[in-house]
Amino acid sequence: MERKVRVRFAPSPTGPLHIGGVRTALYNYLFAKKNGGDFILRIEDTDQGRFVPGAEEYIIETFKWLNLNFDEGVQKGGDYGPYRQSDRKEIYKEYAQRLIDSKNAYYAFDTNEELDAMRKQYESEKKTFQYDSSTRESLKNSITLPQDEVKRLLKENTPYVIRFLFPKDTTIEIDDLIRGKVKMNSNLLDDKVLFKSDGMPTYHLANVVDDHLMNITHVIRGEEWLPSTALHIMLYKAFDWEETKPEFAHLPLLLKPDGNGKLSKRDGDRLGFPVFPLIWVDPKTNEVSSGYRESGYLPEAVINMLALLGWNPGLDRDIFSLEELISLFSLDRISLSGAKFDLEKAKWFNHQYLQQRPNRVLAEDFSVILKEKGIDFDINYVEKVVYLVKERCSFVNELWEQSSFFFIAPNSYDEKVIKKRWKPSTNDDLYVLAERLNILDNFESNTLNETIHNFIEEREINLGQFMNCLRLSLVGKAMGPDLFEIAHLLGKKETIERIERAVKTISII
C-alpha cells in the first residue's frame, strides 16, 4: 500500500538556523507539497549541554517569515506528538531496552576518562581506537562482565551508556535517492552510543525511533549524515521495522564562497553577507549576526535563490514562484556536489523580486525607513517616488539612496558636474527658466518637457549641458530618473525654489 508522504525537518536548537538548514527544510517542503504529503517540524534537543534558549522560537519565526508552513510539529501540534525530543524521553528508554533484550545493544560502563586514555594510547601507536568487535571484548560492558556484576552495577546506579552491537563482516547497503547505492562494511563502523548516561538518547536512536513512530516516509537531510546512515539502517533492522523504513536522500552541502570548506557562521561577517535567515543575538556573548530578513531580502527571493543552489529544473530560466518550484521539484535533479553561495546572484534575485513587488507595498516598507529618518510624507507621494526609482534598486533600503532628493532638497552640488557642465551663462538661463516655469498653470511632466525644450531651442543653448545643470539644481548630483518626472513630483513651488537656490549658490567665476 502506498503510504502518504511524510517528511520532517529536524533541527537541533543549538543556535540560529544556518542558511544551509533552511535549504534542507525547503527541499523537504517542496518534496512534501509536490507529493501531496506532510511537512513536519521536530525539535531534536537531546543534547542538553548545547541547548540555546530562543533557538526554537527563531526556527519557528524563520519559517513564518518565509511562509513555509508546517503541517505538524512543535507549537503546532498533530497526531504524532510530542514533537520535541526532550518531551519524548521515556519513549526512547523503552526502545533502548528493547534493543538490549534482543541483544542488538549492550550496556557499557567505561568512563569518559578510560575511553580518552584508550584513544590516546592508540594514537601514540598511530592507530585509531574504535569501540567495536575488535575491542569490545576487552572493555567494561555487559558482554564482558558477568551477568550478576552487570545487575549490581545497574542497581547501584553506576553511570552507563547503551551501545549498538554492530555485527562483524556485514555489508550495509544504503539506497540513496540522490546518490544511488552506497556500500559500507560493518567492520569499519563502531558501536555507537544510542543512549547516554544522562538518560537521553543520542541522535541516532531518537531519530530512528521518531521517524518510525511518526510514520516518516522520506528522510531528506544533509550529506554529513550519509556515513551514519549505515547505523540507522541497522537500527531499522534491529527493531524489525524494515517494512516501513523511510527512503533516504542526502543533500550536498553549502560551501563558503571563497576557498574551501563548509559555509560557516564566521564567513558571513567576513564576506559581508548573512548566513542566517534572521538577525540573531547570541544570548551569552551578545554577539550580533545579521540575517537575510534584516538585510532587506524578500522571502520569495531567498526561497528562489536557495532552491537553485543545488537543484535545477533543467529549464533556461531562473525565476520561479513557490508554486512553480513545487510542481517542478524532484530529488533526482539535485546535484551531487557542494554549492558555493554567490552573493551577486543573491542580489540579482532580490532585484527581480523587488521589481515584482507592488509599489504600494514597497511604499509602505519605505515609509518605515523614512520615519526612522524623521521624514513623514504622504503615502501616495512615496508610492510615486517608488514607482520612479525602484528599478534601480535591489533592496528596499536602497530606495533612500536613489530618492532622498524627493524628500530633502540638495544642500550641496556635485563639483565634478559643475566643472563639466556649468557655464557662465547658466545662472542667467536658469533664472529665466524659473520665471517661465512660474507662470505655468500645468506642471505635468509632458508640459514641462515641451516648455523646457522650447526654452532651450529659443535660447540656442546646448541641451545636454543645460539639462545636466537643471538636474544638478534639483537633485544635487548627476543621477536619478527622468528630470521632468522629478520636477512634476516635486511640484512647482519646490522646483522653482531649488532652481533659485542653485543659481544663488553655484558660481564659477
Next chain:
RNA sequence: GCCCCGUUCGUCUAGUUGGCCUAGGACGCAAGAUUUUCAUUCUUGAAAUCAGGGGUUCGAAUCCCCUACGGGGUACCA
C-alpha cells in the same frame, strides 16, 4: 590515518537511454545601443581541451579503472 561522497566557464548549473556538444543558460565581467545624468533595459562578446591519465567503443562530458584535488564522517554533538 581510515571510511564515504564528489569533480563541466570565476560562480550556480544544462547535459542524465554514449553520436544533434565546434558543450547550452543564468549571475558576474567586457563592449556597444538607448538616455539630458546615473542606473535599469537591450544587443554582442570573452569565459569550461568537460580535474588528469589509462581503457571500452566506429564514436565518451556521458561507461570502467587508476591518480590528483575538494568535501563529509570518524564524540556519552547534531
